Amino acid sequence: MTQDDTKTMTETKDPILSIRNLTMMFGRKRQQATQMRMDNKSKEEILQKTGVTIAVDNISFEVERGKIHTLIGLSGSGKSTVVRCLNLLLTPTKGKILFEGKDIQTLSSRQLREYRRKNVSMVFQSFGLLSHRNVLDNVAYGLEVRGVPKSARVDKAMEMIEMVNLKGWESKSINDLSGGMRQRVGIARALANDPDILLMDEPFSALDPLVRQDMQFELLSIQDKLNKTVVFITHDINEAFKLGNTVSIMRDGRIVQTDTPEDMVINPADEYVSNFINSADKAQVYQVKNFMQIPSSLVRLQEGANVALAMMRSNNVSSAYVVDNRMNFVGVLSLDAAFQVRAGELTFKDALFKDLPTTTQDTLISDLIPIASQSRFPIAVLNDEGKFAGIISKAAILTSLK
Ligand SMILES: Nc1ncnc2c1ncn2[C@@H]1O[C@H](COP(=O)(O)OP(=O)(O)O)[C@@H](O)[C@H]1O
Ligand SMILES: [Mg+2]
Incomplete structure (x- = not known):
């Protein structure tokens, strides 16, 4: 066992998700692109010759149970593509995603539906709320689809509405809510399904800074109470460091470094990471x-x-x-x-x-x-x-x- 192996083993005690050599290509000539990649051709050249975009390029990381894992990178670095692979909204070109050790690409379609219902829930930046429904019915929507009886789903939805501090707003129309409140509804709806993992793709990016800070605080306290695993995507390094127990920095479809915020600050893998970190507010990383x-x-x-x-x-x-x-x-x-x-x-x-x-x-x-x-x-x-x-x-x- 190399030193690196020991390190990974002690750091990741209980991975709920393991992403192994994940590659995602967009375009028809993926086989030709794969061959060119093996011949060490650049992505630009591959795109030019084949029209294939390599959005995610052979990445591996583990997500620890009950922790927040943030993925950070510039726009176009492949973050959304990764997270869409985690619930198989996109089918990876190559590589494996293990949920509790099981390869999710081997699930039957019934098992996959179960996986999406019980194990992972997605919260989008655009909220994806139903504007003709009130807050309560939006939060209860997933439960309704699952056929949960009315009184049980109302109870569960109310509990989650309280969790995100929206009590008193349950019968309001979505149109009456501010951006921050809508995002709370989005989170409550995801939580109502009681998933093991919340996938959050830049959920707070559209919010103004103060509301955003509130939501970050809210997420941390919810996570503390419910112990959910969260995969959180952001392009804001301060947000990544504030929320993430572990942070992966992406660049051009690859992961440059996965580490705790502190270790990343102390020991950046390369200049790209240092530059990223230098733009961060260190006081948000260091603890007493x-x-x-x-x-x-x-x-x-x-x-x-x-x-x-x-x-x-x-x-x-x-x-x-x-x-x-x-x-x-x-x-x-x-x-x-x-x-x-x-x-x-x-x-x-x-x-x-x-x-x-x-x-x-x-x-x-x-x-x-x-x-x-x-x-x-x-x-x-x-x-x-x-x-x-x-x-x-x-x-x-x-x-x-x-
Ligand atoms: N459906 C798609 N078809 C073709 N190219 C795509 C598609 N989705 C994403 N891409 C490309 O993949 C790369 C990564 O995109 P994305 O995962 O959305 O990055 P991020 O979320 O980090 O901004 C980009 O170059 C983007 O243009
Ligand atoms: Mg994105």
């Missing part, structure tokens, strides 16, 4: 844990101000972080306050700065900037159990933005 530190002066409440003072002096810092016996963060003791305690002007407890803002390890740096700019001390970072885990300084935050 990437830049947190252990404070050099960490004191237990029972140890008192003199211990804190000694530590600050030997470490040459002007504040000490104070925790209780269970590592709960209590507050910060400044050097000045420590002197006041020693002079008997204040008790140790009264000298502490309490009620300071705290943050968590997976907070995005971008979300921390407003808090950090107001904060007198480096911000305490708490772990998942709410215990003190470290600090993040303003300087570290600024460094992360370079």
